[in-house]
Amino acid sequence: MTEKNQDRFRLLVKICQLYYEEGLNQMEIAKRLGISRPHVSRMLTAAKNEGIVRISINNPFSAEQELEKSLIDAFGIQDALVVDSSDTEPAGLPALLGRAGAALIESVLRDGDIVGIMAGHTIGCAAEEMDYFARDGMQFVPLVGGWGSDGAAWHASTNAMAFANKLKSKYSMFHAPALVANEETGMLLRQEPEIAKVLELARSSRVAVVSIGEVSEESTMVKSGSFSEEDMTVLKKLGAAANLCASFLDERGQVIDFPVSNRLIGLDARELRSIPTVIGIAGGAAKVTAITAALKGKWIDILVTDSETARDIVAISSPNE
Structure with a gap:
């Protein structure tokens, strides 16, 4: 030298x-x-x-971040957040995903946002885990009506109110069921001024926070009493793999033309797609097929899920499988 x-x-x-x-x-x-x-x-x-300085990051989340990258690469989504679920029992999964979802939602929301909120236990957990942060002029709005009288604590309206209360924001309520008895009632309800106003506000959302439902007897829509065994039989025959707001998807992520669709009160998947940022929070073995369908159809922009579910999704979506 x-x-x-x-x-x-x-x-x-x-x-x-x-x-x-x-x-x-x-x-x-x-x-x-x-x-x-x-x-x-x-x-x-x-x-x-020149190698004089080598920066090393002690990253305890490397395994989860590899899964996040695999999900982003496989489905072309904007982002993914995967949390380690190796030590979590199934009963604790909604709270685990709720905490992760709450942190993500805080980073996404801006002043003046209209935020669409879906039904579901995991979405309710995200509201419970939310800590107050200051944003001006936000408003939370439900994306669908109520899934029956049971499980009202997880209705979209209840979840919207829970988020709003935590963040000292405004909220709207859907004074209508998610599923009505016949198509005529559905048409009349959607034309009711107060319901039409909430639907229009939901369509104006900049951010939507949604669950992804499986099509099974264990789903919220069945447990609430909204869907009968006959309805589920018809859905399965049509190849339904997922429930997203007021729509059903097949395994390829395509919307199914379901006879009951006109009886549903809420935004459908196509209306959801017009919302700039759709955050899907879902996990668990029972939802692998449903989440994969939503990803294949490109209905969500950001996925929050657990590591076991992410591995299963990546495995069944691999070109080598």
Whole structure:
């Protein structure tokens, strides 16, 4: 090494020690050494390029982040948030996903947002886990009516109210069931001024927070009494794999033309797609097929799920499978 190169190397090392070990900022180093701040910046960049400085990040979330990348690459979604569920019992999964969802929602929401909220226990948990943060002029609105009289604590209206109360914001309520007795009643209810107003507000949402329902006897719509065994039989024969708001999807993520659709009160999947940011929060073995269908159809922009579910989704979506 020539004397000139040795002097340069010595200066690089000194600048790195001042910056990384002693905590001086670039301007302080420039004043101390009598050089310009841009020159300090160039020297720090050169030190990294030449291997004098190696930055190592102690990342305890590397496995989950690999799954996130796999989901993003496989389905072309905007983002994914995967949380470790290896030590979580199935009963604790809604709370785990709710905490992760609450943190994500805080980072996404802006002043003046209209936020569409779906029904479901996990969405309710996200509201419970939410800590207050200041945003001006937000409003929360349900995306569908109520799934029966049972489980009212997880209705879309109840969840919207829970989010709004936590964040000291306005909210709207759907004074209508998600499923009515016949198509004529559905048409009349959708034309009712108060219901039409809520539907229009929901369509104006910038952010939607949705659950992804499985098509089974364990789903919210069945447990609430809204859907009969006969309805479920018809859905399964049509190839339904997922419930998303007031729509049903097949395994490819395509909307199914279901005879009951005109009896549903709420936004359908196509209306949901017009909302700029749709956050789906769902997990568990029973929902792997449903979540995969929603991803294949590109109905959601950001997915919050658990590591076991993410692995299963990636496995069944792999070209080698």
